[in-house]
Amino acid sequence: MLRAVLKPGKERKVKNFYPTVFADELAEAPKAAGVARVLAAGGEPLGVGYYDPTARAALRVYRFDDGPLDAPFFRHRIEQAARRRAGLGPYHRLLHAEADGLPGLVVDRFGDLLLVQVRTRGAWALQERWLDPLREVTGAQSALLVPTGHAAKEGLALKRAPLWGAPPEQLVVEEDGLVFAIPLDLAQTKGYYLDQRENRRRFEAGVGPEDRVLDVFAYVGAFALRAARRGAYALAVDQDLAALAVADRTARALGLALDLRQGEALSVLTQLVDEKRRFNRVVLDPPALAKSPRDVPRAKRYLVALLARTFQLIEPDGEVWLSSCSYYLKETDLLEAARRAGADTGTRFAVRAVFHQPPDHPWIAQIPETLYLKTLVLGVQPL
Ligand SMILES: C[S@@+](CC[C@H](N)C(=O)[O-])C[C@H]1O[C@@H](n2cnc3c(N)ncnc32)[C@H](O)[C@@H]1O
Numbered sequence: 001m002l003r004a005v006l007k008p009g010k011e012r013k014v015k016n017f018y019p020t021v022f023a024d025e026l027a028e029a030p031k032a033a034g035v036a037r038v039l040a041a042g043g044e045p046l047g048v049g050y051y052d053p054t055a056r057a058a059l060r061v062y063r064f065d066d067g068p069l070d071a072p073f074f075r076h077r078i079e080q081a082a083r084r085r086a087g088l089g090p091y092h093r094l095l096h097a098e099a100d101g102l103p104g105l106v107v108d109r110f111g112d113l114l115l116v117q118v119r120t121r122g123a124w125a126l127q128e129r130w131l132d133p134l135r136e137v138t139g140a141q142s143a144l145l146v147p148t149g150h151a152a153k154e155g156l157a158l159k160r161a162p163l164w165g166a167p168p169e170q171l172v173v174e175e176d177g178l179v180f181a182i183p184l185d186l187a188q189t190k191g192y193y194l195d196q197r198e199n200r201r202r203f204e205a206g207v208g209p210e211d212r213v214l215d216v217f218a219y220v221g222a223f224a225l226r227a228a229r230r231g232a233y234a235l236a237v238d239q240d241l242a243a244l245a246v247a248d249r250t251a252r253a254l255g256l257a258l259d260l261r262q263g264e265a266l267s268v269l270t271q272l273v274d275e276k277r278r279f280n281r282v283v284l285d286p287p288a289l290a291k292s293p294r295d296v297p298r299a300k301r302y303l304v305a306l307l308a309r310t311f312q313l314i315e316p317d318g319e320v321w322l323s324s325c326s327y328y329l330k331e332t333d334l335l336e337a338a339r340r341a342g343a344d345t346g347t348r349f350a351v352r353a354v355f356h357q358p359p360d361h362p363w364i365a366q367i368p369e370t371l372y373l374k375t376l377v378l379g380v381q382p383l
Pocket of ligand 1: 190192193196217218219220221222223237238239240243263264265266285286287288325
């Protein structure tokens with residue numbers, strides 16, 4: 001087996017289960033890519049990982065003891081992850097990469113179909129060892145490899161392809177009685193946002209027939225449809241027409257009234273302000289706005305603009321559910337953006353609640369990057 005020796009002091013983070021070691025943290029790097037034993041500067045074995053000389057995150061540690069990265073190892077990890085999701089029903093994130101001890105591998109389960117994201121060269125190179133265990137443990141009839149931006153960033157040019165079985169034409173997901181049939185062309189890039197499931201439940205619980213709900217960045221309208229079935233007026237906004245078409249079909253199938261508007265979020269919010277529309281519940285659930293620390297100032301400016309328009313639309317005592325799925329945008333950034341928008345529009349608000357991702361997207365305390373979803377519930381409270 002190859003050997004990777006850490007620089008002095010770098011053993012601490014690996015001993016504390018942090019799985020990523022950067023190239024400049026290695027005193028001795030293996031000569032080639034492959035499975036490597038990870039050693040402290042003094043020679044103490046710390047674990048076993050995959051070394052990729054082309055990646056800045058050169059070493060990803062899979063196990064924190066000494067042993068092989070073989071099929072039984074992967075089976076154990078996958079079984080452990082599946083056990084922790086018991087009781088969640090057939091639609092959930094089964095593997096959340098390093099948060100489940102499997103760097104580079106993300107698997108969403110939709111009943112008998114798995115959507116598999118391979119995000120690193122290491123996870124791709126180890127495919128022969130995890131593929132059979134994944135099929136056997138899940139018993140899923142088909143698995144589809146879906147391309148991701150993470151893989152592209154690593155120079156891994158993966159295309160949509162079945163890993164086994166014959167994937168159906170549509171991804172079908174049921175959430176609390178709402179059934180979405182999402183065409184695979186759409187599902188391969190956007191999937192279904194399982195991580196907002198609990199927020200959608202919480203949101204629905206607070207909606208009544210008298211409410212006027214605006215769901216911005218709605219995707220297939222999962223927030224808006226929940227509001228519609230509580231009897232509220234609901235308008236779903238997204239720039240993706242294919243996603244809104246799914247929302248429309250879902251609404252019709254259930255006999256629900258749902259308004260739709262396609263367009264760029266900020267432009268649509270501006271139109272709605274111009275039209276003097278009013279709402280008392282607004283959901284803002286943008287895509288990852290900051291993919292690196294460099295993007296944060298621009299992302300915050302965009303959030304300020306979105307929130308300022310939102311505050312102009314919202315009734316006193318209304319609520320804004322603001323989410324961010326960017327690790328780099330912290331809760332404090334969201335709060336600061338909201339304060340700036342409040343200052344621009346003369347809006348006073350309370351932070352009524354803060355939520356994070358559900359447990360099938362585990363947040364491991366020692367791996368800060370695993371906390372990515374933040375949702376602030378802001379209640380407009382004029383004096
Ligand atoms: C995180 S998803 C929203 C998930 C959704 N709220 C749910 O619960 O399923 C982000 C959505 O924003 C849409 N989107 C991205 N940029 C946009 C923009 N500038 N204006 C409008 N929609 C946008 C994407 O098409 C995607 O559907």
